[in-house]
Amino acid sequence: MLSIYDGALEELIYQLGRLPGIGPKSAQRIAFHILGSSAEDTEELVQALRQVKEHVHFCEVCGNVTENERCAICTDERRVKNTICVVAHAKDIQAIEATREFRGLYHVLGGLIDHVGGVEEKDLRVRELLERLYDGTVEEVILALDTSVNGHATMLSLSRILAPAGITVSRLAVGMQAGSEVDFADEISLGFALEGRTVISE
Amino acid sequence: MLSIYDGALEELIYQLGRLPGIGPKSAQRIAFHILGSSAEDTEELVQALRQVKEHVHFCEVCGNVTENERCAICTDERRVKNTICVVAHAKDIQAIEATREFRGLYHVLGGLIDHVGGVEEKDLRVRELLERLYDGTVEEVILALDTSVNGHATMLSLSRILAPAGITVSRLAVGMQAGSEVDFADEISLGFALEGRTVISE
Structure with missing residues (x-):
């Protein structure tokens, strides 16, 4: 889009436009909103951005987001320990939790196998998943992956790797x-x- | 939306959700993007937000955005000085400029008359518009306002106020x-x- 702005406003529109799902029109709309909002409101947003970068990282067990060593789900005593739900990204956990159908633990792969994009099994947190199965507590692994080509490739690969572990491996229903x-x-x-x-x- | 996040991530999702056009899903998606992006990228966004609040304000003549006393259009010698295009908001200037059909000057009202919301003529930059007509340079004022109830009310009010000035007053074609x-x-x-x-x- 042709822009008549320069300097700080153009830079902000550019920076906002780099965020996912924000096109040029949205970026402009948000930039004008920022321009018209109070300095305090903008500073709150600035601090929220910085706090996330400083304090939020990934759970050393499952890969979920946390501000501690282990996440709120891994440290929750009420969660069922014999089922692990495997997801591609930490944000997928939120979607599964919203269904209120699952009371087990999670494991975040950190992506999906992507033969075109050069993402292989070794680039995902597969070894960490296998380590969690050693003590025999886990009886079922649910593969909650996208129903895309890459999701399917990842599902096939994981089911092959998990076969010798002698546990139940399931996937989300095609629904x-x-x-x-x-x-x-x-x-x-x-x-x-x-x-x-x-x-x-x- | 039910959220499993707390602390910094929840705060960022909340702050992003306050921006126009960003719902809970988008806010979450952007927050995870921030989490996964480099510290430098986030700092660039933070600085862009702060720079806009510190340096960008409104042109003292027309009300367009600028980092100086007068905006890039008001100070552009190539612009035609005998026509003023009146718009509700500074961001509307971008839309008119994108047509490449207008080479005159602008005047930002700062809103539209809204009898329900309590915005009257005196709340808009109408006096500033009349002051720009005193020296006789301006021959035509184009009212480029929304074709909404409020846009129509503002158009009627302005055409009444501008009538004694002896200049051409036009509005955007509707069709x-x-x-x-x-x-x-x-x-x-x-x-x-x-x-x-x-x-x-x-």
Whole structure:
């Protein structure tokens, strides 16, 4: 989009436009909102951005977000310890939790296998997942991955790797829309998909 | 939306959700993007936000955004000085400029008359507009306002105020959208299009 702005306003519109889901029109709208809002409001946003960078990192066990060594789910005594739900990204945990259908633990892979983009099994937190299965507590691993080509490739790879562990491996029911992302599914569909998950091997 | 996050991440999602056009899902997506991006990238965004609050304000002549006393359009010698295009907000200038159809000056009202919301003529930069007409340079004022109830009220009010000045007052044509079908036009737009029809030959 042709821009008549220069200096600080153009820079802010550029920086906002780099964020996911924010196009040139939205970036301009937000920049003008910032311009018209109080200095205190803007400073609150600035501090929130910095605090996240300073204090939030990933749980050393499951890879979920936390401000401590272990996340709120891993340290919650009420969670069921015999089931691990494997997700691609930490943000997918929020979507699964919203269904209120799952009371076990999580494991974040940190992505999906992507043969085109050069992401292989070794680039994901697969070894960390296997380590969590050693003590025999875990009886089922649910693969809650996108129903995309990469999600499917990751599911096949993981089910092959997990086969010798002698545990139940399941995946989300095909009740999700084909080609959709876990992160964007509505909580009812995602709840059905969890409830009707399909056993791959046991 | 139910949130499993607390502390810094929840605060950032809240702060992002306060921006216009950003819902809970977008706020979460952006927050995770921030979490995953480099500290330098986030600091660039932080600085861009602060620079806008510190350096950008409104042109003392027309009300456009600027980092100086007068904006880039008011100080541009190539702009035609005898026509002023009146807009509600500074961001509307960008939309008019994108048409490349206008080479005159602008005047930002700072809003529209809104009888329900309690915005009256005196709350807008109308006096400042009249002051710009005193020296006789301006021959035409174009009212480029929304075709809403408030835009219409503002247009009527301004045309009444400007009548004694002895200048041409015009407004944007109302009609069909470019490239649209008669069959799909709403009846109000189609009514205006008929009423303001252009003679091709006579």
